[in-house]
Amino acid sequence: MSKQELMIYIRPGKCDYCGCCVGVCPEDAIELMESRIEIIEERCTNCKKCVWACPWDVIEFHRDGVKDLSNKLNALDENQFAKTI
Amino acid sequence: MIKEFYDIIIVGAGPAGTTAARYAAQKGLSVLVLEKDRDVGYPVRCGEAVSHDGLLQFIEPDKKFIASTCRKLRFISPNGNFSTIPIEGKGYVLERRIFDYELAKIATDCGAQVITKAYVYDLLKNENGNASGVKALIKDEKIEIKSKIVIAADGVESRVGKWAGIDTTCRIDDMESCAQVTVSGIEFTEERLDLYFGKSVAPGGYVWIFPKGKNTANIGIGISTIDAKEKSAIKYLNEFMEKHFPNAAILTRIAGGVPCAVTIGTLVKNNVVLVGDAAHQVNPISGGGIITGMIGGMMAGEVVAEAILKNDFKILNEYPKKWEKRLGWRHEIFHKLKDSVGNFDDKFFDNLADSCSKIPEEKQSLGQVFRTALWNQPSILIDLAKVFI
Numbered sequence: 001m002s003k004q005e006l007m008i009y010i011r012p013g014k015c016d017y018c019g020c021c022v023g024v025c026p027e028d029a030i031e032l033m034e035s036r037i038e039i040i041e042e043r044c045t046n047c048k049k050c051v052w053a054c055p056w057d058v059i060e061f062h063r064d065g066v067k068d069l070s071n072k073l074n075a076l077d078e079n080q081f082a083k084t085i
Numbered sequence: 086m087i088k089e090f091y092d093i094i095i096v097g098a099g100p101a102g103t104t105a106a107r108y109a110a111q112k113g114l115s116v117l118v119l120e121k122d123r124d125v126g127y128p129v130r131c132g133e134a135v136s137h138d139g140l141l142q143f144i145e146p147d148k149k150f151i152a153s154t155c156r157k158l159r160f161i162s163p164n165g166n167f168s169t170i171p172i173e174g175k176g177y178v179l180e181r182r183i184f185d186y187e188l189a190k191i192a193t194d195c196g197a198q199v200i201t202k203a204y205v206y207d208l209l210k211n212e213n214g215n216a217s218g219v220k221a222l223i224k225d226e227k228i229e230i231k232s233k234i235v236i237a238a239d240g241v242e243s244r245v246g247k248w249a250g251i252d253t254t255c256r257i258d259d260m261e262s263c264a265q266v267t268v269s270g271i272e273f274t275e276e277r278l279d280l281y282f283g284k285s286v287a288p289g290g291y292v293w294i295f296p297k298g299k300n301t302a303n304i305g306i307g308i309s310t311i312d313a314k315e316k317s318a319i320k321y322l323n324e325f326m327e328k329h330f331p332n333a334a335i336l337t338r339i340a341g342g343v344p345c346a347v348t349i350g351t352l353v354k355n356n357v358v359l360v361g362d363a364a365h366q367v368n369p370i371s372g373g374g375i376i377t378g379m380i381g382g383m384m385a386g387e388v389v390a391e392a393i394l395k396n397d398f399k400i401l402n403e404y405p406k407k408w409e410k411r412l413g414w415r416h417e418i419f420h421k422l423k424d425s426v427g428n429f430d431d432k433f434f435d436n437l438a439d440s441c442s443k444i445p446e447e448k449q450s451l452g453q454v455f456r457t458a459l460w461n462q463p464s465i466l467i468d469l470a471k472v473f474i
Contacts, residue, residue: 018130019242020262020342023255024310028247033204033222034122053310055262055318055340 005065007046008039014058021050021059087200087223087230091117092393094219094232095197096205096245098125101361101378102238103188103199104143108386110195114393117230118192119203119221121239126185130341131375132265132305133179134278134295139376140177143383144191150184151177152297155278160441162434163283168441176278178295178303179375188379208235208248208357216249216356234389234401236358238382241342243363249355253363258311259346259420261290261372264318265305266326268333273302281325283431288312290372292325304330307343307372345369347420348413352385352405356398360385366412369420377412384408 015037022030029043030050051059062069093109095102098120110116122128133152140146155176161167189199200223209218209229218231237245246253279294286292289309296302306322313321319340326333344365352359360366361378368377384407392400405413440457 016338016340018263018340018342019240020260020340022242022244023342023344024257024260026254028244031206032242034202049257049310052257052314053260053262053342055264055342057317057319 004046005067006039006041006044007062007065008044008048008050009060009062009066009069010037010039011058011060014056016056016058018055020053020055024049024053087117087198087228088115090218090231091115091198092232093117093234093236093389094119094230095236095238096219097121097238097240097361097363098185098189098199098201099238099240099361099378100185100188100375101363101366101382102236103185103192103197104379104382105236105238105360105386105389106192106197106199106382107188107195108383109390110192110197112387112390112394113196114390116192116197117232118189118197118199119205119219119223120199120201121204123202124182125189125199125201126182128339129181130263130265130339131181132293132295132303132372133181133297133375134293134373135177135179135375136172137175137177142376143379144187146177147187150180150187152180152301153178153275153295155276155296157274157277159277159279160434160438161279161281162436162438163281163285163431164435164438166435166438166442168438168444169277172278178278178297180297205239205245208245210355214355219245233393234356234358236360236385236389237363238360238378240362241344243359246349246354246357246359246363249357251349251351251354251357251359253349253359253365255342255344255346255365258309259344259365259369260310261307261343261345262310262313262318263305263307263341263343263372264322265303265339265341266322266333266335267297267301267303267337268326268330268335269301270334271302271330271332272300275299282434284312285431286325287321292322301336304333307345343367343372343374345372345420345423347417348408352408353401358385358389358401358404366408367416369416369423370426377416380412381408384411 027043029040031038092114095118159169204222205219207220208216211217216235281292289312290307292306346365360381366381367374388404
């Protein structure tokens with residue numbers, strides 16, 4: 001089976017680094033440091049358990065994949081920011 | 086200064102890790118504790134309640150790390166009915182950031198070394214595949230430190246056990262997803278712990294209000310991940326706060342996860358030993374894990390020390406046996422009970438609290454609440470039977 005595209009996305013800067021997601025991840029696919037969190041793309045199977053477990057609502061599931069999503073979201077945020085000034 | 090070699094490296098400086106360090110260092114072993122955060126004891130991801138008797142096994146209760154002393158416990162049902170019962174002995178709400186410091190100080194007084202901002206990212210392994218130390222990132226520098234044994238006290242987010250080949254993943258239906266605020270500016274009864282139950286309030290869990298001195302409290306929620314896939318703990322907590330304490334000043338907000346599971350079946354493998362949340366040494370019903378984790382840490386620290394001193398690693402297997410005998414079997418029963426409690430609907434809790442409120446307060450006890458529950462819902466008997474079969 002070919003590797004699916006990554007669909008799990010952690011909103012940068014929103015995470016509280018509590019580790020709940022790491023505890024339920026069956027693939028050891030999340031790297032958590034004091035104030036940094038990353039999905040290890042090669043290991044993630046998009047099982048969504050981290051999305052359900054997150055108490056903070058910061059892990060998102062994107063059916064179409066998350067490639068370039070951060071760029072799009074950043075652009076979006078900037079637009080919204082631009083509107084406020 | 087970090088040495089090249091230690092008898093024991095402990096990953097994580099929570100209560101389980103520093104307690105393991107204390108009991109191993111007491112026997113004269115060289116012990117290094119590595120903590121990924123810059124502070125021991127902070128951020129506090131905990132409701133902070135413990136029992137007096139539990140605490141006394143390890144440390145003399147001291148007002149510098151005790152925020153409140155509680156003698157009553159109140160259960161509140163979804164419609165606001167409640168039942169107040171006295172706590173046998175008494176309970177404390179801790180200041181974990183000071184408490185954890187104290188435990189680390191005890192460990193270092195016994196000879197252990199503690200280093201913060203030290204992130205362990207892999208194990209070192211020998212030719213037999215056994216752990217022989219850790220790879221760590223300390224002050225942005227990658228270093229390798231060798232040891233005879235690695236104790237994994239790395240919490241709910243534990244990965245050390247996985248690297249040693251132990252499946253430490255918490256089942257999604259056992260993970261309690263938690264959120265907590267510490268608030269001030271509202272009125273509480275300082276001597277009472279409040280627990281709110283009900284599917285609409287906290288599906289598969291409860292809301293706690295643990296006072297921390299006058300007009301300050303930890304208000305937190307734990308919900309079953311599987312029962313609330315579409316709605317997160319923080320949303321439930323925000324709703325609760327809006328309804329009950331809309332004017333509270335929120336001093337901190339914190340997220341967390343509690344593995345309300347049975348203890349991990351393999352506590353020792355390839356020279357790695359699991360303790361605390363990393364070993365799922367948590368009371369599966371209450372979610373309490375401070376004292377249970379310290380008990381696990383003490384047992385592991387003592388057994389590992391003996392194994393190293395006698396140079397016989399078969400002795401390590403005494404640790405899971407000791408744990409099973411003291412708490413493991415009990416947690417298995419609690420875990421089965423948890424499933425039944427999780428299935429009760431709001432009406433059950435309403436009726437229970439209503440019936441209990443008719444019992445005079447001086448006659449209320451946990452046993453009385455239980456008898457009343459039985460009266461209201463005889464099917465508990467069937468659930469209880471399941472526990473013992």
